[in-house]
Amino acid sequence: MEPTKFDAVVAGAGPAGCAAAYALAKAGLEVLVIERGKFPGAKNMFGGMLCGSVLAQLIPNFWEEAPLERYITRHVITFLSREDSFSIDFQSPSFGKPPYNGYSVLRAKFDKWLAGKVEEAGAIIVPGLLVEDLLWDGNQVVGVKAGGEDFPASVVIAADGVNSLLAQKAGLAEELSTEYVSLGVKELIQLPSEIIQERFNLEDDEGVTQLFDGFCTRGMHGGGFLYTNKESLSLGIVIQLSALRRMGVKPADLLEEFKSHPGVRNLIKGGTVEEYSAHLVPNAGINKVPMLYKDGFLVVGDAAGLVLTTGITLDGASFAFASGMAAAETVKLAKQNGDPSRKTLCNYEKLLKESFVLRDLETFKHSQFFLDNPRLYTTYPELICNLSRGLFTNDGKPRKRLWQLARTEMGRQKLSILHVAVDGFLGRRAI
Amino acid sequence: MNSMSLEDKLALNKYDIDEELHISVNEDICRTCRNRVCLHICPAECFKLLGEKITYSYEGCLECGSCRLACSKGAINWTYPRGGFGIAYQYG
Amino acid sequence: MINIIVCVKQILDPEMPPGKFKIDPESNKVIPPEGIPLVVSPFDEQAVEAALRIKEQCGAKITVVTVGESSAVNAVKHSLAMGADEGIVVEHIIEGYDSLLTAYILTKAIEEIVAYDLIICGREAADWGSGQVGSIIAESLGIPVVARTRKIEVMDSRLKVEHIIEDGDESLELPMPAVITVSYEIGQARIPTGWGVISAARKKIPSWSLEDIGVDLSQIGDTSSRIKLLKLFTPTRERGCQIIEGKTAAEAAANLALRLREAKVI
Numbered sequence: 045m046e047p048t049k050f051d052a053v054v055a056g057a058g059p060a061g062c063a064a065a066y067a068l069a070k071a072g073l074e075v076l077v078i079e080r081g082k083f084p085g086a087k088n089m090f091g092g093m094l095c096g097s098v099l100a101q102l103i104p105n106f107w108e109e110a111p112l113e114r115y116i117t118r119h120v121i122t123f124l125s126r127e128d129s130f131s132i133d134f135q136s137p138s139f140g141k142p143p144y145n146g147y148s149v150l151r152a153k154f155d156k157w158l159a160g161k162v163e164e165a166g167a168i169i170v171p172g173l174l175v176e177d178l179l180w181d182g183n184q185v186v187g188v189k190a191g192g193e194d195f196p197a198s199v200v201i202a203a204d205g206v207n208s209l210l211a212q213k214a215g216l217a218e219e220l221s222t223e224y225v226s227l228g229v230k231e232l233i234q235l236p237s238e239i240i241q242e243r244f245n246l247e248d249d250e251g252v253t254q255l256f257d258g259f260c261t262r263g264m265h266g267g268g269f270l271y272t273n274k275e276s277l278s279l280g281i282v283i284q285l286s287a288l289r290r291m292g293v294k295p296a297d298l299l300e301e302f303k304s305h306p307g308v309r310n311l312i313k314g315g316t317v318e319e320y321s322a323h324l325v326p327n328a329g330i331n332k333v334p335m336l337y338k339d340g341f342l343v344v345g346d347a348a349g350l351v352l353t354t355g356i357t358l359d360g361a362s363f364a365f366a367s368g369m370a371a372a373e374t375v376k377l378a379k380q381n382g383d384p385s386r387k388t389l390c391n392y393e394k395l396l397k398e399s400f401v402l403r404d405l406e407t408f409k410h411s412q413f414f415l416d417n418p419r420l421y422t423t424y425p426e427l428i429c430n431l432s433r434g435l436f437t438n439d440g441k442p443r444k445r446l447w448q449l450a451r452t453e454m455g456r457q458k459l460s461i462l463h464v465a466v467d468g469f470l471g472r473r474a475i
Numbered sequence: 476m477n478s479m480s481l482e483d484k485l486a487l488n489k490y491d492i493d494e495e496l497h498i499s500v501n502e503d504i505c506r507t508c509r510n511r512v513c514l515h516i517c518p519a520e521c522f523k524l525l526g527e528k529i530t531y532s533y534e535g536c537l538e539c540g541s542c543r544l545a546c547s548k549g550a551i552n553w554t555y556p557r558g559g560f561g562i563a564y565q566y567g
Numbered sequence: 568m569i570n571i572i573v574c575v576k577q578i579l580d581p582e583m584p585p586g587k588f589k590i591d592p593e594s595n596k597v598i599p600p601e602g603i604p605l606v607v608s609p610f611d612e613q614a615v616e617a618a619l620r621i622k623e624q625c626g627a628k629i630t631v632v633t634v635g636e637s638s639a640v641n642a643v644k645h646s647l648a649m650g651a652d653e654g655i656v657v658e659h660i661i662e663g664y665d666s667l668l669t670a671y672i673l674t675k676a677i678e679e680i681v682a683y684d685l686i687i688c689g690r691e692a693a694d695w696g697s698g699q700v701g702s703i704i705a706e707s708l709g710i711p712v713v714a715r716t717r718k719i720e721v722m723d724s725r726l727k728v729e730h731i732i733e734d735g736d737e738s739l740e741l742p743m744p745a746v747i748t749v750s751y752e753i754g755q756a757r758i759p760t761g762w763g764v765i766s767a768a769r770k771k772i773p774s775w776s777l778e779d780i781g782v783d784l785s786q787i788g789d790t791s792s793r794i795k796l797l798k799l800f801t802p803t804r805e806r807g808c809q810i811i812e813g814k815t816a817a818e819a820a821a822n823l824a825l826r827l828r829e830a831k832v833i
Contacts, residue, residue: 082559082560085564086564087562090567151567152564169768170761171558172559172759173558174558191760193761206540219544220544229518276566285545288545289512294520296481296518296519304478318566319488319567320487320488321537321564487586487587488584489584563603564602566601
């Protein structure tokens with residue numbers, strides 16, 4: 045007789061759900077993953093970079109077989125004013141050695157591969173099915189309802205992403221608020237690999253990430269990004285939804301504007317757009333992480349808002365892997381104890397508190413407040429660009445010292461020393 | 476790179492379009508709405524103003540869910556499409 | 568209870584965006600689009616559906632057969648998830664669209680399965696659209712075939728079918744075993760249920776090689792001697808827009824009629 049009840053049902057075959065399912069299946073538990081996309085990865089999109097160190101704990105040497113695009117050896121941060129751009133450029137060949145520091149990844153391919161590993165490990169994945177509701181026995185979650193059918197389970201792991209219906213149904217999460225999510229829109233732009241390597245000063249499989257601050261968001265909280273893939277670029281913008289809501293700008297227009305900026309347009313010259321995508325990113329940090337468990341129920345990844353945003357780092361994937369793995373450890377324990385109630389499942393939160401997941405979010409708990417400062421997206425990038433212009437201008441007039449240029453520019457931007465001091469203090473605390 | 480219309484961009488994407496709608500709006504609320512955030516917030520511009528009426532299409536929806544959160548009046552009923560339908564990213 | 572064999576083919580997703588359909592003019596081959604998984608040809612899905620309806624009506628054991636690369640196992644899994652009982656993959660990549668070769672391999676596989684009362688195929692595959700395989704199988708096995716059937720009824724050892732002809736339907740009776748081909752007239756194919764997918768995932772799907780079923784390719788001769796693909800290309804579509812003017816609506820309509828007649832549309 046084949047089992048009709050699973051040790052765990054995982055809703056969502058993204059990084060968090062797959063990490064949980066993989067670890068559980070490897071340990072011999074009966075696992076079912078239900079994914080609403082036609083195939084795992086079909087609904088998934090992110091900016092572009094994956095840090096591999098956490099995944100390597102789950103699948104050692106995964107970089108030898110996973111469909112990775114380029115390993116990132118160069119990081120650029122660019123400040124944009126209306127026309128000018130100012131970049132900080134860091135390149136290190138040491139990032140180009142196994143286990144590598146990070147990879148550019150295309151999620152439709154990567155997630156499909158990861159889901160394949162999950163199946164190999166012995167879990168069953170049902171794609172093309174949307175989990176609609178939870179099954180209850182009193183206060184205990186005992187499975188899910190999908191496509192009108194019941195799927196009983198000892199523990200349900202909600203890995204259903206940023207719009208987590210299940211965390212809400214379980215009564216753990218509130219409805220998302222526009223201040224605590226950002227909207228990412230992105231284009232996949234095809235370019236021959238030789239051109240990418242030449243244009244971005246890269247060897248073979250090396251890649252670059254470039255983050256943009258300033259004019260590309262028209263002063264809204266957010267930024268632009270560019271990642272090099274093997275034969276394409278991922279180019280897009282991420283903007284806080286509440287800001288976008290207030291400003292009344294269309295995201296598609298903003299992306300076109302970004303693409304036509306003099307600091308950007310030559311980077312994508314000659315490319316052809318192959319895909320246009322959009323996704324929400326939770327950005328509330330530790331402040332809005334919901335209760336992570338209840339009887340028979342765990343929330344992981346984006347569904348739990350486990351994403352780190354510091355302005356320089358935007359990492360959800362590592363947190364997804366780590367939370368999925370912690371959930372798996374906890375479900376294994378529940379299986380051993382024969383107790384899927386909160387008494388056992390509270391171990392999940394304990395594991396996350398011990399790991400970087402909740403510790404990083406705690407460390408950077410002030411980031412959101414800091415990043416809400418409009419000066420970061422208007423005054424400072426403009427100041428840096430204008431200052432640089434002043435510094436490099438040769439117009440036959442008497443030259444000024446840097447400090448004089450800075451004072452003049454600060455006056456023009458109505459920026460006082462006090463502002464800088466306050467922002468510096470907040471920045472020191474936040475990033 | 477020449478600027479590209481949104482329609483042309485959406486036409487690049489792979490969709491499996493369901494006959495069932497996964498977006499609907501409450502016309503009574505929309506009629507009284509002044510700020511009409513839905514008209515600009517959607518990255519696929521699924522919401523359009525036709526005369527005085529908010530019209531919507533679901534075929535090009537990228538399933539981000541922004542409209543649902545951004546409409547403070549709760550007039551937009553946005554859910555995930557049925558399993559297997561909607562956007563299927565090739566790259567993501 | 569009867570034994571039904573359904574032949575299915577895995578093809579490029581016909582629902583892919585038109586711009587993603589690319590051809591390599593050098594090799595005259597379609598370049599498979601990255602990241603769009605192959606699907607079961609829709610008419611073949613309907614063949615599975617037709618078999619499932621017979622199963623529900625009078626009981627049947629449904630075996631699905633496919634010929635293709637190893638990923639064709641997904642086409643079989645999909646059919647099993649819909650409700651078919653067993654599936655077999657014959658691993659062989661057929662270059663191009665040699666219907667005779669496809670039908671020959673399928674016939675050999677069917678003979679290997681031995682027990683069959685009814686063989687159901689899709690009218691044609693949604694990629695090449697040759698629409699010959701079902702008929703060639705029937706001919707090879709020496710059994711009757713009815714193409715483009717909209718309704719199948721099993722009555723003891725005979726079949727009653729409704730078959731579509733140019734200006735209506737034909738009602739036919741035929742003995743079993745027989746080959747039937749179906750298309751969309753049979754009705755929408757069901758979407759696999761979750762538990763259907765689970766039980767399909769738990770089934771072992773045997774993979775047969777050509778030797779396993781006694782296929783000797785030298786017997787059938789060189790494909791290229793039968794069919795030569797001269798040119799594969801996407802037709803260029805020209806679109807234009809004209810606004811027909813007129814002082815009144817009636818005059819504009821009359822001008823439109825004239826213009827349409829000129830263009831030989833009406």
